[in-house]
Amino acid sequence: MLAEKTLRKGGVVFGARFDEEWQVVIDSAETIEEVMPFLGSKYVQARTEDAFRKAEGFLKQGRHVLFSGTPCQIAGLHHFLRKEYDNLITVDFVCHGVPSPLVWRRYLKAVTQNVHRINEIHFRNKKDGWKRFCLDLKYDRDNQVVEVSSFHGVNHFMRAFLSDMILRPSCHDCKAKEGRSMSDITIADFWGVNIEMPEMDDDKGTSLLIVNTEKGKEYIDWERMKWKETELETVRKYNAGLSASTIPHHRRDLFFKRLKSTESITALIDDMLRPTFISRMRIKLGKIRHGILANLKAKKRTGGGDKTKEYLNTSQELPDTLLSADRLYVSDISFRNKEKGWKEYMMTIKLKEQE
Numbered sequence: 001m002l003a004e005k006t007l008r009k010g011g012v013v014f015g016a017r018f019d020e021e022w023q024v025v026i027d028s029a030e031t032i033e034e035v036m037p038f039l040g041s042k043y044v045q046a047r048t049e050d051a052f053r054k055a056e057g058f059l060k061q062g063r064h065v066l067f068s069g070t071p072c073q074i075a076g077l078h079h080f081l082r083k084e085y086d087n088l089i090t091v092d093f094v095c096h097g098v099p100s101p102l103v104w105r106r107y108l109k110a111v112t113q114n115v116h117r118i119n120e121i122h123f124r125n126k127k128d129g130w131k132r133f134c135l136d137l138k139y140d141r142d143n144q145v146v147e148v149s150s151f152h153g154v155n156h157f158m159r160a161f162l163s164d165m166i167l168r169p170s171c172h173d174c175k176a177k178e179g180r181s182m183s184d185i186t187i188a189d190f191w192g193v194n195i196e197m198p199e200m201d202d203d204k205g206t207s208l209l210i211v212n213t214e215k216g217k218e219y220i221d222w223e224r225m226k227w228k229e230t231e232l233e234t235v236r237k238y239n240a241g242l243s244a245s246t247i248p249h250h251r252r253d254l255f256f257k258r259l260k261s262t263e264s265i266t267a268l269i270d271d272m273l274r275p276t277f278i279s280r281m282r283i284k285l286g287k288i289r290h291g292i293l294a295n296l297k298a299k300k301r302t303g304g305g306d307k308t309k310e311y312l313n314t315s316q317e318l319p320d321t322l323l324s325a326d327r328l329y330v331s332d333i334s335f336r337n338k339e340k341g342w343k344e345y346m347m348t349i350k351l352k353e354q355e
Contacts, residue, residue: 001221002066002091002185003035011064011087013038014055016046022108022118023101026051026069028058038068041124043161045098045168048073052080059085070095071176074183089219092181094188094208094241097171099161100256106265107157111148116140123158125149129203130189156266163273165249174245184216185209192238197228208235281335288349 003013013029015038024046029035046069055077058065067077068091077090112118120138127149128134134149135158152158160166179186190208194201210232211217236242249255255272262268332350340346 001224002089002219003029003038004032005219005221006064006066006089007032007035009064011066012055012058014051014065014067014069016042016069018042018121021105022121023047023105025049026073028054040122043099043123043158044104045101046070046073048076052077055088056081059088062087065089066091068092070098071181071183071186072170072174074181075176078182086215089185089216090181090183091185091187092176092183093186094239095171095174095176096162096241097164097167097174097246099157099166100168103160103166103259103265104157106259110265111137112139114141115146119145126204130205131203156269159273160255160269163249164246165252165255165269165272167246167248167252172245172248177241177245178243179212182212184213184219185211188235188239188241190235190238192235195238196230196234200226200228208239284347285333285349 003015006013007030013035014026015029015035016024017027017037019025024042024044026046026048027038028051029038048069051067055065055067059081064087065085066089067074069077071092072095074090074092081088108118116139118137118139120136122136124133125136126133128151132151134151135155136147136149138145138147140146150158152162186209188208188210190197190200190206193206197206200206209220209227211220249272251272255268258268258272259265330349330351332348334348334350336345337348338345
């Protein structure tokens, strides 16, 4: 919509597209066909190359310019120009941080071996819904078109990205948060829309639009959108990226140190993201506790019996003699119950009911 308006004015649109190596670069467009490659999320750092200089040239010619990019790129553009232009509209987004181009290059090489040509890449295919988006690759191999889709919670690159292990170092101390990029408009996902405005949630993605300047407000064709207004503090609750820099993964430095010598980047990602023993135990205990409490809440008291029970198998049905979950507490945990022998030890949890 913003791009269409700029083009109707005879202007130029700047955005991020893939290059011939499937890395990301900021480029300009003067037709709607040239704008199309800018669409869609691209979770890789984009090279600006000569985009700032080209934008300045168009602005000095009096042409309208719409420039979109990360907050730091928009801040960089303003510092480069060193003056205000009435014919410039800048758009950034709430940024989680940008992944390393090197990691993306290594990952892409690993998953496209023996591929003749990559045709399409979509970082955020929402065919299964907004919250279960997938990374899609479409390529030619053995005279066939192959399409591979992987859920973001399983895909190696997305797991590394969302765990904050492969972001650029500057992203962990971002200087362009809280409106300091000087953009006219900020866009983002409206996380929490299902809570704050459930009528606007279609599970295909609800956009958040933050108007930072009067010029930005006037540039938006409001009548073309279905929209509702909310307070900034309301959306801030669900989107920490508005104000806070991302905390790096505790193994980030080790990951990049090992990346130089590793042969398999997917194996390295698996190794670096494998939970510690303590973390695995916490997760397991949490699941066990959740399962026990969920079962107990569904039970009715049928009377008496020993109020202390020991369970060697959590899939075992819980007896009716136990009372409501809110009266239970864990009285003992054994990680190596050897009742059935040393080689078949089990984890046991003893629950006791408060008197």
